[in-house]
Amino acid sequence: MDRIEFTVNKKKCSVGHEVDSDVTINDYLRNQLNLRGTKYMCQQGTCGACIVNVTNNDIYGHRRTFSVNSCLVSITQCDGWDITTIEGVGDRQNYHPVQKTLAKYNGTQCGYCSPAWVMSMYSLLEENNYKLTQSQIEDSFGSNTCRCTGYRPILDAFKSFAHDAPEPNLTDIEDLKICSDKDKCELSLDNNWCLLHKENIARKNKKILLKDDRIWYRVNEIRDIFEVFSTEGTNSYMLVNGNTGRGAVPVFAFPKVLIDISFVEELKTFYIDQNLVIGAGITLRDLMDLFKNISEREEHFQYLKKLYEHLNLVAHIPVRNIGSVAGNLMLKHRELTFSSDVFLLLETIGATLTIVSAISIDEVTPETFLKMDMTGRIITQIKIPPLSHNYELVSFKVMPRSQNAHAQVNAAFLYELEVDHETVKSARIGYGGLSGKFIHAVQTENCLIGKKLFTNETLQLALEVLNKELIVEEIRE
Numbered sequence: 001m002d003r004i005e006f007t008v009n010k011k012k013c014s015v016g017h018e019v020d021s022d023v024t025i026n027d028y029l030r031n032q033l034n035l036r037g038t039k040y041m042c043q044q045g046t047c048g049a050c051i052v053n054v055t056n057n058d059i060y061g062h063r064r065t066f067s068v069n070s071c072l073v074s075i076t077q078c079d080g081w082d083i084t085t086i087e088g089v090g091d092r093q094n095y096h097p098v099q100k101t102l103a104k105y106n107g108t109q110c111g112y113c114s115p116a117w118v119m120s121m122y123s124l125l126e127e128n129n130y131k132l133t134q135s136q137i138e139d140s141f142g143s144n145t146c147r148c149t150g151y152r153p154i155l156d157a158f159k160s161f162a163h164d165a166p167e168p169n170l171t172d173i174e175d176l177k178i179c180s181d182k183d184k185c186e187l188s189l190d191n192n193w194c195l196l197h198k199e200n201i202a203r204k205n206k207k208i209l210l211k212d213d214r215i216w217y218r219v220n221e222i223r224d225i226f227e228v229f230s231t232e233g234t235n236s237y238m239l240v241n242g243n244t245g246r247g248a249v250p251v252f253a254f255p256k257v258l259i260d261i262s263f264v265e266e267l268k269t270f271y272i273d274q275n276l277v278i279g280a281g282i283t284l285r286d287l288m289d290l291f292k293n294i295s296e297r298e299e300h301f302q303y304l305k306k307l308y309e310h311l312n313l314v315a316h317i318p319v320r321n322i323g324s325v326a327g328n329l330m331l332k333h334r335e336l337t338f339s340s341d342v343f344l345l346l347e348t349i350g351a352t353l354t355i356v357s358a359i360s361i362d363e364v365t366p367e368t369f370l371k372m373d374m375t376g377r378i379i380t381q382i383k384i385p386p387l388s389h390n391y392e393l394v395s396f397k398v399m400p401r402s403q404n405a406h407a408q409v410n411a412a413f414l415y416e417l418e419v420d421h422e423t424v425k426s427a428r429i430g431y432g433g434l435s436g437k438f439i440h441a442v443q444t445e446n447c448l449i450g451k452k453l454f455t456n457e458t459l460q461l462a463l464e465v466l467n468k469e470l471i472v473e474e475i476r477e
Contacts, residue, residue, distance in 0.1 A: 002206040004218075006078040008033060009088030015075050021214035021254040025070035025078065026050045029085060037086035037115045038070055045069035045247035045319055046404065048144035051116040053084040053123045059265040066285070066321040067123035067143070072244050073322070076208065076216045077260060086115035089122055098122050098161075105157035109148035117144050120317070121158050134162040142403025143316040203263055218260040222267070225259060225378060226358050232257045234376040241267075241281055242322035244315070245331045248406070249338065267326070267380060274386065276301060280326035280353070280379040284314060284342075287325055300386030303393045307345050310395045310412075314341050316404040326379040329353070333370055336436030337475045339407040341397060346382065347439065348412035348430040349393065354381035367439055390417050390425070398433075409433040415453060424448045429466075435473035443469045 003016040029035040039049040055065040090096035206218040236256035267281025295305040332340040347366040357377045395412040399405040416426040429441040444466045451458045
């Protein structure tokens with residue numbers, strides 16, 4: 001009988017038919033293993049009180065470590081994961097330097113959120129080979145909430161780990177061990193890649209009948225998904241990748257069939273032909289890294305740096321670590337009023353989605369995708385077009401706070417200019433957060449064509465047209 005196998009603080013664990021579909025890592029740690037250092041509060045992946053560290057091998061054999069919100073991730077998603085909790089980082093006999101430093105700087109306050117702050121910082125250090133800047137550390141603070149408003153001492157404590165801190169205090173931090181299993185892997189010269197032998201990464205599909213009569217599948221190829229559809233039907237199913245969407249749009253009861261697609265390599269690859277083609281299952285974190293790297297070396301994709309900067313405002317680090325592009329788009333498909341930044345950006349730049357069913361392959365715009373019946377269909381790829389220097393891209397996100405918040409209103413503007421870099425040849429103007437109906441300011445786009453973009457006359461004309469075509473409705477969360 002198939003089971004999901006993983007480790008917690010280096011101890012082997014497994015789950016199978018004895019768990020319900022809604023049992024999270026947090027539930028399992030606290031109720032089954034009695035590891036109550038991992039807290040919970042919002043149960044939506046927002047406050048960060050539940051953060052734990054995960055290390056696993058990605059589809060390329062790369063050994064990676066990252067933080068996740070344990071309240072969002074189902075325990076059945078953890079096949080092959082090595083989970084570390086606050087108890088595994090350090091205890092009274094041997095505290096980790098992160099724990100010592102937080103206490104030294106009086107960053108503990110009431111202490112309820114402190115374990116997760118430690119786990120967040122520990123994960124960030126491990127992920128980055130203990131080489132961080134003060135800016136990186138401060139930018140990570142959106143992942144955790146301190147209800148005692150003790151951010152200043154926490155920030156001071158963690159900034160001391162930065163290599164550009166005025167007085168770095170890194171003398172007692174252990175050297176990072178990228179991969180300790182010498183029998184299963186070999187390290188390359190740059191010490192960043194773990195090359196696994198094929199027999200150690202081969203995975204078989206799994207099927208588990210859970211305690212609450214749900215069926216959990218773990219698949220490895222796209223065709224396996226359609227085989228499940230053929231066997232189980234498509235009346236009640238859900239594709240599971242990061243499962244972080246339940247924090248944005250609650251899932252009150254899981255469907256009959258749950259299909260874990262996080263190991264499907266075809267959904268996580270990328271390549272460049274004329275377009276940049278990315279697998280729809282790629283995580284937001286990997287998408288950001290990809291956009292940043294490609295923008296630095298591909299002339300016609302330099303604009304992706306602006307998408308990277310906007311995506312840095314989406315969710316927070318533990319969610320971006322496992323939340324996928326397709327998952328975000330499917331949230332928008334499910335709730336049209338959801339102000340998806342991913343959808344807004346892809347629609348504005350003219351990206352296309354490849355959607356596959358058992359009998360067809362369709363390439364559609366993100367806007368067309370919202371009108372499709374996605375039953376039995378899968379988003380497999382996103383094609384991102386190259387843009388010349390004649391294009392100008394600008395995007396905005398109005399938020400209730402500077403990090404870790406949904407957009408109240410978001411907008412993106414893409415202008416194609418004539419050779420004079422002033423006259424508009426074409427325009428794409430997208431908005432989110434105004435209503436579930438309004439996506440493109442089509443009339444405003446058309447009125448700008450042939451106009452000098454940077455004049456007050458053009459601005460006033462555009463505002464007048466835009467005011468008439470906007471559809472604004474009350475959105476209740």
